Amino acid sequence: MTDHSSSASSIPPTGGDDKPPRRIRHWRFAAVFGVIGLSLTAVGLYNLIYPAGAPGPIGVLMESLTGANPHPVHLVRPRARPLSALAQLGQQIFFDPSLSQSGQQSCASCHSPEHAYGPPNGLATQLGGAHMTEVGLRAAPSLTYLYRQPAFSIGPDAPGGDAPPAFAQVATQAQGSPRPAKVAGAPPAVTALIPQGGLFWDGRSNTLQDQATGPLMNPLEMANTSEAAVAAKLAKAKYANLFKPLFGPYILQRPGLLVAEAMSALARYQVEDPSFHALDSKYDAWLEGKARFTPAELRGYRLFNDKTKANCGGCHLSQPTADGLPPLFTDTQYEALGLPRNPEIAANKDHNFFDMGLCGPVRTDLTKQTQYCGMFLTPTLRNAATRTVFFHNGVYHSLSQVLAFYNQRDTAPGRIYPRNSLGGIVRYNDLPVKYQSNIDTTDAPFDRRPGGPPAMGDRDMAAIIAFLKTLDDQPQPQPKGEAARGRGGARGFLDALPVVKPSLSFANG
Numbered sequence: 001m002t003d004h005s006s007s008a009s010s011i012p013p014t015g016g017d018d019k020p021p022r023r024i025r026h027w028r029f030a031a032v033f034g035v036i037g038l039s040l041t042a043v044g045l046y047n048l049i050y051p052a053g054a055p056g057p058i059g060v061l062m063e064s065l066t067g068a069n070p071h072p073v074h075l076v077r078p079r080a081r082p083l084s085a086l087a088q089l090g091q092q093i094f095f096d097p098s099l100s101q102s103g104q105q106s107c108a109s110c111h112s113p114e115h116a117y118g119p120p121n122g123l124a125t126q127l128g129g130a131h132m133t134e135v136g137l138r139a140a141p142s143l144t145y146l147y148r149q150p151a152f153s154i155g156p157d158a159p160g161g162d163a164p165p166a167f168a169q170v171a172t173q174a175q176g177s178p179r180p181a182k183v184a185g186a187p188p189a190v191t192a193l194i195p196q197g198g199l200f201w202d203g204r205s206n207t208l209q210d211q212a213t214g215p216l217m218n219p220l221e222m223a224n225t226s227e228a229a230v231a232a233k234l235a236k237a238k239y240a241n242l243f244k245p246l247f248g249p250y251i252l253q254r255p256g257l258l259v260a261e262a263m264s265a266l267a268r269y270q271v272e273d274p275s276f277h278a279l280d281s282k283y284d285a286w287l288e289g290k291a292r293f294t295p296a297e298l299r300g301y302r303l304f305n306d307k308t309k310a311n312c313g314g315c316h317l318s319q320p321t322a323d324g325l326p327p328l329f330t331d332t333q334y335e336a337l338g339l340p341r342n343p344e345i346a347a348n349k350d351h352n353f354f355d356m357g358l359c360g361p362v363r364t365d366l367t368k369q370t371q372y373c374g375m376f377l378t379p380t381l382r383n384a385a386t387r388t389v390f391f392h393n394g395v396y397h398s399l400s401q402v403l404a405f406y407n408q409r410d411t412a413p414g415r416i417y418p419r420n421s422l423g424g425i426v427r428y429n430d431l432p433v434k435y436q437s438n439i440d441t442t443d444a445p446f447d448r449r450p451g452g453p454p455a456m457g458d459r460d461m462a463a464i465i466a467f468l469k470t471l472d473d474q475p476q477p478q479p480k481g482e483a484a485r486g487r488g489g490a491r492g493f494l495d496a497l498p499v500v501k502p503s504l505s506f507a508n509g
């Protein structure tokens with residue numbers, strides 16, 4: 001281009017004119033622009049076929065045109081290897097209904113492997129107990145993606161060392177600290193105020209091993225009355241011959257130790273078996289540049305992470321960590337969302353009963369920390385689209401209802417909450433009025449006013465649901481042999497059960 005004039009002058013002059021003839025000038029312009037045009041087209045085509053690595057705005061454009069991730073990453077997955085002997089034992093225990101008082105229920109009855117280890121049905125709470133007639137208080141969560149769940153803690157320093165952390169003390173010190181905003185795309189907030197981590201909706205258990213005695217002894221679940229009763233059932237189990245080789249010749253004489261070893265086997269199974277953290281969803285493939293979003297999925301992905309509107313990613317983290325760990329769609333923190341009360345839960349027939357999560361009554365160490373009343377753990381959204389029961393109290397049964405809740409809680413509360421006898425809307429009716437200031441009214445989409453514009457339109461919500469479906473794992477290979485035979489124990493039985501006897505006992509589980 002720079003030598004245009006010199007090259008022009010190298011062309012022998014024709015007539016007295018030192019410019020090349022018009023025809024040639026046109027031809028040269030055409031050639032130059034043609035080359036530029038062709039190269040742009042080539043770059044465009046290349047990016048269309050291999051959108052990875054396209055820079056900034058071109059990346060966004062290419063993402064829009066192709067649905068591919070312009071900045072693919074390598075996800076660091078847990079190493080896959082054959083199950084250890086302990087984990088194989090844990091698998092048999094997981095599927096063994098003979099360990100329940102009713103003889104009908106195994107862990108898999110409420111945490112069904114065909115349903116991402118969540119409930120196999122839409123019941124708000126599962127049936128259990130000695131005669132399979134008791135109802136629990138809360139929806140059964142999925143057991144997938146707990147592999148990076150941190151221990152329960154309050155404040156920036158996770159508790160370490162030997163001394164058990166005094167959460168109530170830390171919480172008292174933290175009282176009055178400002179509540180940090182939760183914004184999609186920003187790093188998760190860590191301040192003195194925020195409780196995080198732990199297992200169960202209220203974080204009252206820390207390890208899969210501790211946790212497992214809960215359901216075995218919970219009168220509403222597998223309903224054993226003592227550790228000795230669990231040990232006696234284990235000693236008669238089909239796999240009892242495995243105990244001595246694994247745990248030593250005297251294990252059957254030591255019931256406490258036997259139960260502890262069995263629980264660590266259950267934990268090993270959940271940690272080792274890849275079906276609990278398959279990380280093979282379409283979204284994982286998209287992150288790695290191996291799949292493309294449909295236009296609806298891409299739209300949903302962007303809305304999910306739009307910090308001024310849906311802002312789902314503010315709490316359900318959607319981006320890989322700096323060291324390449326796959327996103328688990330939870331910040332593992334606690335929030336009071338002010339869900340409507342669920343009349344399906346038997347305990348709720350008592351108007352004075354409230355399940356308030358962190359501050360009890362199931363959890364008992366933080367009952368005086370009323371700033372936490374109504375707070376529950378943010379769950380993973382991986383595999384959420386396979387569920388038919390949502391939130392700790394199972395009040396919703398479809399993702400459309402869930403999205404409508406997020407969208408209308410503040411803008412159209414009359415569609416979310418019931419009315420009293422005078423026709424007034426009873427907002428936040430699952431939390432006593434004196435604790436309602438704990439409810440999140442600042443983070444989008446909860447930052448709106450009645451009658452104001454909702455954060456999402458119908459098309460937006462449909463797109464977010466399309467995106468949520470990309471978080472489902474591929475159907476997992478099911479266990480074979482012994483374990484499979486004990487699987488799902490009480491499913492048909494559960495479906496057939498008629499009347500439900502309310503119960504107000506709150507043991508762990």
Ligand code: HEC
Pocket residue numbers: 094105106107108109110111126127128136138139140141142143146198199200201202208211212215216220221222266362509
């Ligand atoms: C009757 C149904 C039922 C049975 C049987 C049952 N669970 Fe659960 N499980 C639940 C419910 C409900 C919760 C949530 C309880 C809560 O938050 O208070 C839960 C929570 C859990 C959690 C915590 C998950 C999380 O996201 O924090 C784990 C782990 C777990 N169960 C494992 C097991 C194991 C292992 C067994 C068998 C020994 C078992 N469960 C048997 C219903 C059941």
Ligand code: HEC
Pocket residue numbers: 141142182304310311312313314315316333334335336337339375376377378379380381384387389390391392393402403406440443444445464
């Ligand atoms: C301020 C934090 C926050 C934001 C923002 C948020 N969530 Fe949640 N989400 C939670 C918490 C906490 C729970 C559990 C609450 C409970 O059960 O009491 C939850 C539960 C859910 C569940 C139920 C999962 C299950 O296993 O039962 C779904 C689905 C869900 N959220 C989707 C979304 C979507 C979609 C958006 C965006 C429109 C969103 N969330 C925005 C914190 C948040």
